[in-house]
Amino acid sequence: MKVLVALDDSGGSHHALDWVLRCLFPAGDQPATEEARHELVLVHALEPLHHAMCPVGGPGE
Secondary structure (H helix, E strand, O other): OEEEEEEOOOHHHHHHHHHHHHHHOOOOOOOOOHHHOOEEEEEEOOOOOOOOOOOOOOOOO
């Protein structure tokens, strides 16, 4: 099973990652078969950058 967890700075996303690690990837647990293996994909979500333009030079330049 492939599991995707999106992470940002929120507590909810950290809780989701903690749950996945505890429930799907218990410490020391080895899958019996290749089909029983889980794959974890993490996506780090960031706020979009806001671009600002600043005029350079004085009037008449």
